[in-house]
Amino acid sequence: MSQTKAIYASFRSIGAYVPEKILNNADLEKMVDTTDEWIVKRTGISERRIAADDEYTSDMGAKAAKLAIERAEINTDEIDLVLCATVTPDYFNMPSTACVISDKLGIRNVQAFDISAACSGFVYVLSIAKAFIESGMKKNVLIIGAEKFSSIVDYTDRGTCILFGDGAGAAVISATQNKEEAFIDIHASADGAYADFLVTPAPGCINPVSQKVLDEGLNFVQMKGNETFKLAVKTLTKDVKEILAKNEINSDDIPHFIPHQANYRIIKAVGDALKMKEEQVVLTVHKYGNTSAASIPMAINEIWESGRLQTGELMLLDTFGGGLTWASALLPFAGKANNA
Numbered sequence: 001m002s003q004t005k006a007i008y009a010s011f012r013s014i015g016a017y018v019p020e021k022i023l024n025n026a027d028l029e030k031m032v033d034t035t036d037e038w039i040v041k042r043t044g045i046s047e048r049r050i051a052a053d054d055e056y057t058s059d060m061g062a063k064a065a066k067l068a069i070e071r072a073e074i075n076t077d078e079i080d081l082v083l084c085a086t087v088t089p090d091y092f093n094m095p096s097t098a099c100v101i102s103d104k105l106g107i108r109n110v111q112a113f114d115i116s117a118a119c120s121g122f123v124y125v126l127s128i129a130k131a132f133i134e135s136g137m138k139k140n141v142l143i144i145g146a147e148k149f150s151s152i153v154d155y156t157d158r159g160t161c162i163l164f165g166d167g168a169g170a171a172v173i174s175a176t177q178n179k180e181e182a183f184i185d186i187h188a189s190a191d192g193a194y195a196d197f198l199v200t201p202a203p204g205c206i207n208p209v210s211q212k213v214l215d216e217g218l219n220f221v222q223m224k225g226n227e228t229f230k231l232a233v234k235t236l237t238k239d240v241k242e243i244l245a246k247n248e249i250n251s252d253d254i255p256h257f258i259p260h261q262a263n264y265r266i267i268k269a270v271g272d273a274l275k276m277k278e279e280q281v282v283l284t285v286h287k288y289g290n291t292s293a294a295s296i297p298m299a300i301n302e303i304w305e306s307g308r309l310q311t312g313e314l315m316l317l318d319t320f321g322g323g324l325t326w327a328s329a330l331l332p333f334a335g336k337a338n339n340a
């Protein structure tokens, strides 16, 4: 009797796109009552990128996706699922940004949809890609995290406008029968009891577009920053310790710890709790700020482009965001390294 070989999901490639325009702390000093010193000390952020007025989430996502497809050395017609994680879609709520991106890339007659998990979005789509591939339903899944976060930021609110930036990242996740290339584990979770920690109150069926929405700025992101901060450190530390323990992997054995880039102090607290050395922790928060679902793939792209990420090396991803949602993943990079 012939035995069917198991199918695993593998991380084949990465791409990213950042808009040209830089908004630095000196610019923000002119817009709200803040200082470069306060922002750097409390968040580690010096600058962030802002998309042009006519540059949308789908444009950034399509540029990152094009690179990811090229680097996976496959053709667009081999992609059989397109997933986009975003909380700043081109349209509220149709068509999905995944459909718009598919069109921009010439990917036709392929299942495409968005998911909304705020900053946890990329690891959430990673888990969905894994499930589709390991069930045998799909072979090459294009996953994208893209945000024009500046479209929901109130640039008169100093508590939020200093944090966020725009950008996109994408990856191709493919089927493999080689267990060495397989994702090791993913954990994704949520607790809606903390939904009010991070909210964009409008538009939605609770607050459809109205004069009240505009007068009260309900279309902008609202955040309970300090409460979110404390819960993020606690939840992420616990989650990451659990995924390592469950898979009997020591934090010393992780060459690339790639946390969501929300705040340097959160990254440092979690890294310290795991006894991570500085060279293990990937940091982009100083130059891009928090780009929500795009933050992790942008950070992976950074180490790939600089030649730091080699084939077979382990990546530990962890993230936390609105919902509240959180997720972590342990997987090897199964694509070609950038050693050119």
Ligand code: ACO
Pocket: 033, 034, 035, 038, 039, 042, 043, 118, 119, 120, 158, 159, 162, 198, 224, 225, 226, 227, 228, 229, 232, 262, 263, 266, 290, 292, 320, 321, 322
């Ligand atoms: N400049 C100067 N002062 C400021 C600024 C600013 N930009 N922002 C706030 N302050 C003031 C506050 O008004 C407050 O003043 P008060 O003491 O007189 O009332 C003081 O600084 C302290 O405010 P806190 O909010 O307690 O400051 P904190 O140290 O918590 O830093 C921050 C704020 C940076 C927002 C932090 O709480 C944070 O990073 N939170 C987590 C964000 C996060 O991880 N979000 C999850 C992902 S996002 C997503 O899913 C979309």
